[in-house]
Amino acid sequence: MNVKVINKSNNQLPAYETAFSAGMDLRAFITEELTLKPFQRMLIPTGLFIELPQGFEAQIRPRSGLALKYGITVLNSPGTIDADYRGELKILLINLSDTDFQIKSGDRIAQMIIARHEQVLWKNATILNETNRGAGGYGHTGV
Numbered sequence: 001m002n003v004k005v006i007n008k009s010n011n012q013l014p015a016y017e018t019a020f021s022a023g024m025d026l027r028a029f030i031t032e033e034l035t036l037k038p039f040q041r042m043l044i045p046t047g048l049f050i051e052l053p054q055g056f057e058a059q060i061r062p063r064s065g066l067a068l069k070y071g072i073t074v075l076n077s078p079g080t081i082d083a084d085y086r087g088e089l090k091i092l093l094i095n096l097s098d099t100d101f102q103i104k105s106g107d108r109i110a111q112m113i114i115a116r117h118e119q120v121l122w123k124n125a126t127i128l129n130e131t132n133r134g135a136g137g138y139g140h141t142g143v
């Protein structure tokens, strides 16, 4: 599937790093190096603008390596990029470690998954189909 993109950064376009990757790594586009202090959150620009077809969304998810090694994650994970959004893609990072984390322009700080989604029409009802689970949840089957 083709997706229109405007790349105002000097980074390469997001790419699938392996043959069957679901996610494309997203790179920071910043003018000077940033420091994310412990528990600090920051909206990091990418310099990318995209036009998704109707019925698709992009999800911004953390990279597990950064989470494991440095406690860096996406605060609103998975971030949602709507198909009608025309602004710059930005990544809301948070540092959940007890040490500073440096970000340089071009660093791969998150990943993006393009996925299909539905839009529904509500159908008002007074009863719902019965199931074995019923209202059970929150570990009601045990842990």
Ligand SMILES: O=c1ccn([C@H]2C[C@H](O)[C@@H](COP(=O)(O)OP(=O)(O)OP(=O)(O)O)O2)c(=O)[nH]1
Binding pocket: 060, 076, 079, 080, 081, 082, 083, 085, 088, 089, 090, 091, 092
């Ligand atoms: O991690 C993110 C999340 C969102 N966005 C952009 C694209 C998305 O389409 C728009 C709105 O995001 P969202 O719906 O999550 O935010 P909101 O707080 O509901 O804002 P709005 O009222 O603008 O929808 O912001 C990003 O660039 N990065």
Ligand SMILES: [Mg+2]
Binding pocket: none
């Ligand atoms: Mg919204």
